[in-house]
Amino acid sequence: MSFDPIKNITSKTLVLPAANIDTDQIIPARFLTVTTRDGLGKHAFNDWRYDDDGTPNDHLLNQVNSPDYQILVGGHNFGCGSSREHAPWALTDYGFRAVISSEIADIFKGNSLKNGLLPVVIEKSAHQWLLDHPGEEVTIDLEKCEVRLPKNGGTYSFEIDAFSRHCLMEGVDEMGYLGTQNDAIAEFETNHG
Amino acid sequence: MPKTLFDKVWERHVVVPETAEHPATLYIDLHLIHEVTSPQAFTVLKERGLKVRRPDRTLATIDHSTPTLIDADGNRPFVTEQAEKQVSLLLANTAEHGIETHGWDSDYRGIVHVMGPELGATRPGMTIVCGDSHTSTHGAFGAIAFGIGTTQVGHVLANQCILMRKPKTMAIHVDGELSDGVTPKDVILAIIAEIGVGGGTGYALEYRGSVFENMSMDGRMTVCNMSIEAGARCGMVAPDQTTFNYLEGRKFAPTDYEAACEDWLSLASDDGAAYDKEVFLKAEDIRPMVTYGTHPGMAMPIDAMIPAAADEAEENALDYMQVKAGTEIEGLKVDRVFIGSCTNSRMEDLRAAARIMSGAKVVGDVIAIVVPGSELVKKQAEAEGLHEIFETAGAQWREPGCSMCIAMNGDKAAPGELVVSTSNRNFAGRQGPGARTILASPETAAAAAIAGVLTDPRVFSDAGEDPTDVL
Numbered sequence: 001m002s003f004d005p006i007k008n009i010t011s012k013t014l015v016l017p018a019a020n021i022d023t024d025q026i027i028p029a030r031f032l033t034v035t036t037r038d039g040l041g042k043h044a045f046n047d048w049r050y051d052d053d054g055t056p057n058d059h060l061l062n063q064v065n066s067p068d069y070q071i072l073v074g075g076h077n078f079g080c081g082s083s084r085e086h087a088p089w090a091l092t093d094y095g096f097r098a099v100i101s102s103e104i105a106d107i108f109k110g111n112s113l114k115n116g117l118l119p120v121v122i123e124k125s126a127h128q129w130l131l132d133h134p135g136e137e138v139t140i141d142l143e144k145c146e147v148r149l150p151k152n153g154g155t156y157s158f159e160i161d162a163f164s165r166h167c168l169m170e171g172v173d174e175m176g177y178l179g180t181q182n183d184a185i186a187e188f189e190t191n192h193g
Numbered sequence: 194m195p196k197t198l199f200d201k202v203w204e205r206h207v208v209v210p211e212t213a214e215h216p217a218t219l220y221i222d223l224h225l226i227h228e229v230t231s232p233q234a235f236t237v238l239k240e241r242g243l244k245v246r247r248p249d250r251t252l253a254t255i256d257h258s259t260p261t262l263i264d265a266d267g268n269r270p271f272v273t274e275q276a277e278k279q280v281s282l283l284l285a286n287t288a289e290h291g292i293e294t295h296g297w298d299s300d301y302r303g304i305v306h307v308m309g310p311e312l313g314a315t316r317p318g319m320t321i322v323c324g325d326s327h328t329s330t331h332g333a334f335g336a337i338a339f340g341i342g343t344t345q346v347g348h349v350l351a352n353q354c355i356l357m358r359k360p361k362t363m364a365i366h367v368d369g370e371l372s373d374g375v376t377p378k379d380v381i382l383a384i385i386a387e388i389g390v391g392g393g394t395g396y397a398l399e400y401r402g403s404v405f406e407n408m409s410m411d412g413r414m415t416v417c418n419m420s421i422e423a424g425a426r427c428g429m430v431a432p433d434q435t436t437f438n439y440l441e442g443r444k445f446a447p448t449d450y451e452a453a454c455e456d457w458l459s460l461a462s463d464d465g466a467a468y469d470k471e472v473f474l475k476a477e478d479i480r481p482m483v484t485y486g487t488h489p490g491m492a493m494p495i496d497a498m499i500p501a502a503a504d505e506a507e508e509n510a511l512d513y514m515q516v517k518a519g520t521e522i523e524g525l526k527v528d529r530v531f532i533g534s535c536t537n538s539r540m541e542d543l544r545a546a547a548r549i550m551s552g553a554k555v556v557g558d559v560i561a562i563v564v565p566g567s568e569l570v571k572k573q574a575e576a577e578g579l580h581e582i583f584e585t586a587g588a589q590w591r592e593p594g595c596s597m598c599i600a601m602n603g604d605k606a607a608p609g610e611l612v613v614s615t616s617n618r619n620f621a622g623r624q625g626p627g628a629r630t631i632l633a634s635p636e637t638a639a640a641a642a643i644a645g646v647l648t649d650p651r652v653f654s655d656a657g658e659d660p661t662d663v664l
């Protein structure tokens with residue numbers, strides 16, 4: 001999967017404050033019968049955004065112009081549940097480039113990093129500030145690993161795996177990287193049957 | 194230095210060690226695939242002109258979007274054309290790459306996590322991945338087994354490896370003796386309620402103590418299956434004689450079985466091995482459990498009062514479930530019962546449900562469906578006459594598959610309906626938009642079907658003779 005390198009993102013935030021937003025909310029299972037990865041954005045948070053007959057309701061996600069809101073702020077423990085990569089696909093197709101929460105589920109985090117969606121786990125006070133100030137313009141600086149909040153909200157550092165950061169900033173693809181280890185893999189197979 | 198089970202299996206599979214800059218390159222012994230999370234990975238392979246590196250270490254089945262009913266003409270009506278296309282694409286992709294596939298014509302077809310162990314493809318000391326988070330199930334055999342996303346499915350197809358940093362380890366001890374009527378499902382729900390849905394994030398779990406030592410493989414699989422619901426990517430139980438007895442004679446069991454068992458025994462955590470975290474529960478404290486909210490951590494003993502909401506999210510969850518804090522959960526009116534999924538669709542589960550439903554009737558307006566986990570389970574259950582017990586009771590006996598666990602094959606509940614389900618996720622809408630899910634053991638689900646309301650299964654325990662003796 002190729003994606004544009006990310007160095008820093010400055011954007012308004014779209015805030016979904018509920019805790020434990022799971023992957024079934026992000027993309028309900030009945031949309032998983034697709035065989036490509038495109039076009040899932042219209043089903044991101046489908047059951048929150050559309051009435052039973054498919055009419056869009058007045059949910060925030062239907063109101064904003066998505067390219068203006070590249071940062072999604074989710075409540076605590078975002079992305080728990082399934083390993084479906086359709087979740088980050090749906091979010092990036094909607095227009096998000098980063099997700100911020102005070103806790104983000106492991107598999108979702110890994111899947112996001114591989115698809116050009118930057119998962120940022122930030123300390124509780126900064127998270128609370130973001131929840132309290134929806135729509136503010138926030139900067140995520142991947143070079144410095146910090147989130148800068150406007151209006152004296154402060155600057156907070158976040159942690160990200162060095163390799164994932166390198167891949168995101170350079171647009172490097174892990175499959176290509178694994179391909180360079182072919183000899184080591186072949187040797188392992190010889191030694192371990 | 195004393196090592197844990199996880200450490201030992203991990204070390205055996207490191208191709209390139211982890212550094213500050215790079216995650217470890219970890220070799221994968223077994224890659225399980227199914228129709229939902231593989232098509233985009235095969236597309237990437239095609240785009241790059243790559244081959245599947247080890248088709249011999251890859252096994253495929255169809256389970257998620259497959260119909261569980263066969264119509265009068267012998268056809269399997271798919272919910273949508275797209276679902277049918279997804280299945281045929283899987284079959285085409287695996288045929289093209291020479292991957293052993295258990296499709297419609299196989300005696301082994303089934304939910305991917307039920308099938309792997311039945312084939313003996315799941316064995317102690319292995320690394321196992323699948324594009325499905327409940328891959329943690331296979332940890333019951335002392336394997337490191339975890340779910341991966343589609344990008345990584347592509348990595349494993351192409352390179353038989355994944356890039357990963359070593360997680361921390363957590364030991365979960367449950368010692369003592371379980372009371373009558375308390376099942377492995379209750380044990381894992383009690384654990385998740387204790388540590389929380391995020392409690393295992395970043396950890397590999399190891400289940401230790403007499404409760405797991407005395408548990409069957411079916412039970413250990415139920416427990417490990419739901420490790421992911423505590424946020425942990427994998428959960429393990431040390432291999433022992435119970436494991437060896439289960440695997441002996443299976444299709445992929447090693448030929449020199451004794452030598453294999455000896456090696457597997459050496460995988461157990463050494464005395465004094467250090468874990469990053471340890472949690473202790475007493476077996477005697479665990480009662481039959483049910484969930485009352487919209488994630489598996491909102492679980493409670495069935496005979497307790499619904500706890501007060503801890504925050505706004507829990508308040509919303511109670512509203513969604515239409516339940517009230519401080520009231521009994523027993524007696525809640527039930528609309529549907531689902532007995533199935535990779536959590537509870539094996540023989541032990543079906544026998545337990547049949548024991549309770551034997552000679553009873555599903556209450557008039559309740560729809561109960563029983564979906565065996567695999568063709569093998571279906572065949573065995575029918576040989577034991579369990580299907581007759583279910584059908585006589587008025588429950589539907591279906592074809593193997595994921596069915597209402599994920600509700601993407603058309604098996605689902607209507608908005609607002611209350612489902613007592615033996616599956617693993619009670620997220621809002623998981624079993625159909627607006628559907629309300631209560632997770633429970635097969636015993637509790639069966640009891641709900643014949644009582645029409647949520648009922649403590651222990652009231653039926655005396656009635657329960659072994660149905661296989663009855664027939």
Ligand code: SF4
Nearest residue numbers: 327534535595598599
């Ligand atoms: S039964 Fe449910 S949890 Fe298990 S593999 Fe199927 S969809 Fe996933």
